Amino acid sequence: MIITITDDFNPDIIIESGQCFRPSKLGEDSWKFITGDKYLTLKKLDDSTYDVNSDEKEWDSIWRPYFDLDRDYRSIRKSIKDDPYLEQASECGKGIRILKQDSWEMLISFIISQRKSIPSIRSCIEKLCTKYGDVLGEQINNNKDKENIYAFPNAESILMAGESGLSDCSLGYRLPYLLDAAEKVSSGELDLNAIASLGDEELFESLKTVKGVGDKVSNCICLFAFARTGRAPVDVWIKRVIDEQYRGVNPFDKYGDSAGIMQQYVFYYAQNKKKVLL
DNA sequence: AACCAGGCTGCCG
DNA sequence: CGGCAGCATGGT
Numbered sequence: 001m002i003i004t005i006t007d008d009f010n011p012d013i014i015i016e017s018g019q020c021f022r023p024s025k026l027g028e029d030s031w032k033f034i035t036g037d038k039y040l041t042l043k044k045l046d047d048s049t050y051d052v053n054s055d056e057k058e059w060d061s062i063w064r065p066y067f068d069l070d071r072d073y074r075s076i077r078k079s080i081k082d083d084p085y086l087e088q089a090s091e092c093g094k095g096i097r098i099l100k101q102d103s104w105e106m107l108i109s110f111i112i113s114q115r116k117s118i119p120s121i122r123s124c125i126e127k128l129c130t131k132y133g134d135v136l137g138e139q140i141n142n143n144k145d146k147e148n149i150y151a152f153p154n155a156e157s158i159l160m161a162g163e164s165g166l167s168d169c170s171l172g173y174r175l176p177y178l179l180d181a182a183e184k185v186s187s188g189e190l191d192l193n194a195i196a197s198l199g200d201e202e203l204f205e206s207l208k209t210v211k212g213v214g215d216k217v218s219n220c221i222c223l224f225a226f227a228r229t230g231r232a233p234v235d236v237w238i239k240r241v242i243d244e245q246y247r248g249v250n251p252f253d254k255y256g257d258s259a260g261i262m263q264q265y266v267f268y269y270a271q272n273k274k275k276v277l278l
Numbered sequence: 279a280a281c282c283a284g285g286c287t288g289c290c291g
Numbered sequence: 292c293g294g295c296a297g298c299a300t301g302g303t
Contacts, residue, residue: 018284114285120301121284172299177286214286235284267284283302290295 003059004049008073010095011042017096017268019224021109021122022129022152032139036102037151038062039136068097068227076258077265085245086262089269096264098229103192104185105152106225107210110217111177120170125152127169132157158182177212184210200228223260230256232263237270 011031015023023033029044040063043051054063064070077090108128113121132153141147158166159182166175184190195206203226207218219233232252234242242250252259252266 110284115283115298116300117283117302119303123301170300172301174299212286216285220284233284237284281303
C-alpha cells in the first residue's frame with residue numbers, strides 16, 4: 001500500500017534518536033519497524049510517499065498512532081522562540097516523531113538501558129528476542145542470508161526463562177529487575193493496559209513500583225509508550241546540556257505538552273554532535 | 279586497555 | 292528528605 005506523509009518524517013533520524021532499539025535500516029531507502037508482535041517494512045518512493053507492507057486497517061489502527069501522525073510537528077518546531085540552541089537542535093532533528101511503542105517492551109527496554117550504551121542496549125534486547133520471542137516472519141539480511149524476525153518476548157516468557165535462562169543475555173545486575181517486572185505484569189499486579197487511562201503523574205508513579213524503574217526510566221516509558229509528550233526525561237546527556245547551555249535551568253518545562261518532543265530534539269542533537277566528533 | 283554507558287538501589291547523615 | 296558508593300558487562 002502507498003501512504004503519504006506531508007509532515008516532518010525521517011525514518012533514519014527516528015531510528016537514531018534513542019527512543020527505540022529494534023527498528024533498523026534495511027537499505028538506502030528502506031527500513032524495518034518492529035514493536036511488540038508487529039513489524040512494518042517501509043520503502044521511500046519520493047519526498048512524501050512510502051510503500052508499506054500494511055493494509056489500511058492495520059495502518060490506521062497501529063502504525064498511524066505508532067508514528068504519531070495526527071500531530072503537527074512542523075508547527076511545534078516553529079513554536080520555538082528566543083532559544084537559539086533549541087532552534088538549532090530542532091532543525092538538526094527535523095523528522096523525529098515520538099513513537100507510541102508497546103508498553104511492556106518499553107518497560108523492559110528502558111530497565112535494560114540504565115548504565116548501558118545504545119549499541120549495548122540493542123544487542124542485549126536482540127538476545128532476548130531471538131531466545132524468547134515468537135517468530136513473526138523472515139527477511140533477507142545484509143549478507144543476503146535469510147533470518148527470522150522475532151517478536152519481543154512477553155512477560156510470561158521472561159518469567160519462565162528465569163535467572164538461568166536470562167543469565168547469558170548480558171543483563172548484569174538488571175536481571176532481577178526484569179524478573180520483578182515480569183512477575184508484576186504477568187500476575188496483574190501491574191496492569192499496563194489499565195494504567196494507560198491514568199493521568200501523567202499517577203502513571204509515572206505506578207511504573208516506578210517496578211524495581212529498577214526510577215524517575216528517568218519511568219519518564220521514558222511515559223513518553224515512548226504512552227505518548228505523554230509532556231514528560232521530558234533527564235539523563236546524563238540532557239543534564240549536561242542543561243548545565244552547559246541553560247545554566248542549570250530546565251528549558252523544556254515551559255513547553256507544556258511538547259516538552260518531551262523538545263527534549264528528544266536535544267537528545268538527538270547532542271548525540272549527533274558527539275558522533276561527528278567521533 | 280582504561281573508560282564510560284539514555285540510572286537505580288540501599289544506606290548514611 | 293539529599294548525597295553518594297556500588298553495581299555487571301559490553302563497546303570503543
